[in-house]
Amino acid sequence: MSLLELDGVSVRYGDRRALDGVRLAVAEREIVCVLGPSGSGKSTLLRAVAGLTPVAGGAVRLAGRDLRGVPAHRRGLGLMFQDHQLFPQRDVAGNIAFGLRMRREPGERVAGRVAELLELVGLPGAERRAVATLSGGERQRVALARALAPDPRLLMLDEPLGQLDRDLRERLVVELRQLFGRLGSTVLAVTHDQGEAFALADRVVVMRAGRVVQVGTPVEVWQRPANAFVARFLGFRNVVTATVGGGEARTPWGAVRVSTGPTADVGPGERTLLVRPSGVRLSPADEGAPLTGTVAARTFRGDHVLVLVQPAGGGPELEASCALREAPGVGATVGVSLDPGEVVVLDGEPTGDQHRDQLS
Numbered sequence: 001m002s003l004l005e006l007d008g009v010s011v012r013y014g015d016r017r018a019l020d021g022v023r024l025a026v027a028e029r030e031i032v033c034v035l036g037p038s039g040s041g042k043s044t045l046l047r048a049v050a051g052l053t054p055v056a057g058g059a060v061r062l063a064g065r066d067l068r069g070v071p072a073h074r075r076g077l078g079l080m081f082q083d084h085q086l087f088p089q090r091d092v093a094g095n096i097a098f099g100l101r102m103r104r105e106p107g108e109r110v111a112g113r114v115a116e117l118l119e120l121v122g123l124p125g126a127e128r129r130a131v132a133t134l135s136g137g138e139r140q141r142v143a144l145a146r147a148l149a150p151d152p153r154l155l156m157l158d159e160p161l162g163q164l165d166r167d168l169r170e171r172l173v174v175e176l177r178q179l180f181g182r183l184g185s186t187v188l189a190v191t192h193d194q195g196e197a198f199a200l201a202d203r204v205v206v207m208r209a210g211r212v213v214q215v216g217t218p219v220e221v222w223q224r225p226a227n228a229f230v231a232r233f234l235g236f237r238n239v240v241t242a243t244v245g246g247g248e249a250r251t252p253w254g255a256v257r258v259s260t261g262p263t264a265d266v267g268p269g270e271r272t273l274l275v276r277p278s279g280v281r282l283s284p285a286d287e288g289a290p291l292t293g294t295v296a297a298r299t300f301r302g303d304h305v306l307v308l309v310q311p312a313g314g315g316p317e318l319e320a321s322c323a324l325r326e327a328p329g330v331g332a333t334v335g336v337s338l339d340p341g342e343v344v345v346l347d348g349e350p351t352g353d354q355h356r357d358q359l360s
């Protein structure tokens with residue numbers, strides 16, 4: 001059964017619809033990450049669930065109970081929000097114990113719980129440290145311990161690692177996932193960083209202008225973006241309109257076969273086509289590839305290079321993913337062929353997970 005259900009939830013700020021009929025279900029022990037550009041309604045969604053923003057339509061249910069009229073502090077939620085900073089005048093223990101003290105838990109029990117939580121988040125013995133002496137990553141851990149302290153049924157995180165540098169974020173996100181798995185936490189998190197969402201989540205929810213545009217596992221969303229918006233948001237550049245029919249797609253780069261694999265079930269017509277950068281194969285210019293082009297830019301991405309090629313015959317630039325040693329230099333003329341296995345036809349059919357997302 002779902003622990004959290006949003007059933008057609010809408011939120012308005014004046015005339016602006018910040019959330020528009022959002023349907024979403026989060027299962028017990030599931031980690032769901034809401035992803036979307038700035039202003040798409042991610043924080044509003046969390047605030048609506050938390051009871052910090054009034055809901056104009058639809059229902060929010062926790063374990064089957066409608067939360068309408070239930071004040072924020074009675075909802076059994078743990079919140080770690082961007083704007084919920086630590087109290088600078090309290091030490092680490094004072095911050096973590098805040099919610100427990102509000103519930104008038106006995107001092108001894110509180111001290112034991114604080115010690116346990118500090119152990120959990122990797123800061124054992126830090127009770128008496130002043131908040132001002134903590135690094136950004138340590139503050140984040142304390143904020144997490146504070147959110148976990150009352151043993152919430154649902155943990156809600158808004159940009160949990162937002163202010164930290166990339167290296168630390170990448171390490172912490174793995175730790176967080178392990179920690180939530182160990183604790184059996186149910187988590188609804190919001191981030192604008194797709195890498196973070198994909199590393200943390202069991203399921204990803206992509207939002208645009210107050211609506212849910214795709215729900216799926218990280219692999220499903222990555223392999224099969226629902227439409228051009230999601231594909232571009234994930235960072236794919238080779239997204240074009242193509243005419244599909246008779247087992248091929250006519251693209252601005254010429255015809256590409258699409259008869260095999262997951263695209264075979266898509267009907268004919270004008271479609272959005274995604275060519276993954278790994279499917280753009282570069283070769284020496286004189287080896288007879290169907291296209292030629294000039295390398296316009298290169299971006300190093302750790303273990304590979306993204307190469308931007310301007311096709312000689314016109315059409316949008318193509319992004320190719322190359323091994324470090326094989327990446328041609330800027331200005332080089334190259335041959336280009338597209339691998340049909342890496343061409344995905346988008347739109348036109350529901351992604352499997354949209355069914356799963358619907359509430360019955």
Ligand SMILES: Nc1ncnc2c1ncn2[C@@H]1O[C@H](COP(=O)(O)OP(=O)(O)OP(=O)(O)O)[C@@H](O)[C@H]1O
Pocket residue numbers: 013016017018036037038039040041042043044045192
């Ligand atoms: N208190 C408010 N009053 C009026 N409009 C608001 C208020 N809070 C948010 N909005 C508007 O509602 C929309 C959704 O905002 P929200 O903060 O939920 O987006 P977000 O996806 O979390 O963005 P970000 O990633 O920048 O935090 C935006 O257009 C925003 O300008």
